Amino acid sequence: MTAPGSGTGPEVPAEGGLVAEVAQMNAEQLAEHEAEVAEVVAADREIDVAIGQTLLKVDDVTVRFGGLVALDGVSFDIRRGEILGLIGPNGAGKTTCFNAMTGVYRPSSGQVLLEDKPLGKASRHAITQLGIARTFQNIRLFSEMTALENVVVGTDARHKTSLVGALLRTPRHHREEKQAIEKGMALLEFVGIADRAADRAKNLPYGYQRRLEIARALATEPKLLCLDEPAAGFNPAEKEELMGLIRTIRDDGYTVLLIEHDMKLVMGVTDRIVVLEFGKKIAEGVPAEIRENPAVIAAYLGVPDDDVA
Numbered sequence: 183m184t185a186p187g188s189g190t191g192p193e194v195p196a197e198g199g200l201v202a203e204v205a206q207m208n209a210e211q212l213a214e215h216e217a218e219v220a221e222v223v224a225a226d227r228e229i230d231v232a233i234g235q236t237l238l239k240v241d242d243v244t245v246r247f248g249g250l251v252a253l254d255g256v257s258f259d260i261r262r263g264e265i266l267g268l269i270g271p272n273g274a275g276k277t278t279c280f281n282a283m284t285g286v287y288r289p290s291s292g293q294v295l296l297e298d299k300p301l302g303k304a305s306r307h308a309i310t311q312l313g314i315a316r317t318f319q320n321i322r323l324f325s326e327m328t329a330l331e332n333v334v335v336g337t338d339a340r341h342k343t344s345l346v347g348a349l350l351r352t353p354r355h356h357r358e359e360k361q362a363i364e365k366g367m368a369l370l371e372f373v374g375i376a377d378r379a380a381d382r383a384k385n386l387p388y389g390y391q392r393r394l395e396i397a398r399a400l401a402t403e404p405k406l407l408c409l410d411e412p413a414a415g416f417n418p419a420e421k422e423e424l425m426g427l428i429r430t431i432r433d434d435g436y437t438v439l440l441i442e443h444d445m446k447l448v449m450g451v452t453d454r455i456v457v458l459e460f461g462k463k464i465a466e467g468v469p470a471e472i473r474e475n476p477a478v479i480a481a482y483l484g485v486p487d488d489d490v491a
């Protein structure tokens with residue numbers, strides 16, 4: 183792929199072109215177009231396979247920072263096709279858990295298994311290739327690159343062209359680049375920001391940047407998508423829209439792990455919830471059970487609603 187941001191990067195369709203085209207479609211054309219988008223977005227994933235079986239297992243994981251035990255013997259499963267919420271008061275260990283699952287930290291003891299295989303000492307990049315993608319609490323985009331380029335970079339995790347192939351611009355490289363652009367556009371449309379594909383990430387509105395992070399994570403074709411507070415800084419209407427997007431992502435066959443501070447959002451969108459407090463798992467269950475769980479209520483006593491999760 184051409185170096186991102188080099189000025190010779192992917193050609194972006196004229197601004198508004200795709201959006202204007204979609205706006206003029208009748209219901210039948212629109213349904214066909216949406217099916218095409220879904221096919222590009224989901225083409226290589228095995229969906230409907232073993233839904234409900236364990237995809238990822240966090241097995242007795244402890245993470246220590248010097249004398250501080252940030253995660254203390256935590257175990258839970260993430261099942262294929264579900265949206266699992268990971269909640270807990272500030273400092274409970276949620277991000278540490280994400281980091282242990284995505285290769286940022288190695289567990290001091292215990293292990294994380296994806297499809298029964300221990301992640302062991304796999305690097306972050308290797309873990310992305312194995313199928314775990316994440317977004318960050320603080321948005322991390324390539325700010326000088328366009329929205330489309332940001333997503334195209336995400337598809338690199340799946341490319342087969344060698345560096346030499348890319349430098350020599352072999353036919354395979356051309357083919358992969360074309361497919362990456364097509365897929366990038368489909369993903370931008372999927373998350374609802376295709377109208378700004380040609381804009382630099384830094385110039386996008388905040389809500390678009392958050393959606394772009396999700397599109398970029400999806401571009402790696404993850405089996406598991408981990409979202410770290412994706413609604414941070416959103417107003418209620420934006421949160422509502424985001425819930426819709428997360429549901430669509432799940433309905434499209436992805437498995438989602440969600441850290442979120444907004445309890446209403448967590449209760450409204452997740453299938454199951456795991457609750458951490460002081461690095462330990464204190465509860466696990468469906469939202470209705472968690473809402474009534476005395477240990478969870480106690481953990482959150484005195485915590486303002488906005489600060490919950």
Ligand SMILES: Nc1ncnc2c1ncn2[C@@H]1O[C@H](COP(=O)(O)OP(=O)(O)OP(=O)(O)O)[C@@H](O)[C@H]1O
Nearest residue numbers: 247250252270271272273274275276277278279491
């Ligand atoms: N790199 C680190 N070095 C030292 N201590 C850390 C590090 N990362 C996290 N911690 C500590 O580990 C504990 C758990 O932090 P973590 O960020 O995982 O919690 P959290 O549940 O994600 O909190 P928040 O909701 O505030 O983001 C905290 O006491 C935190 O200060």
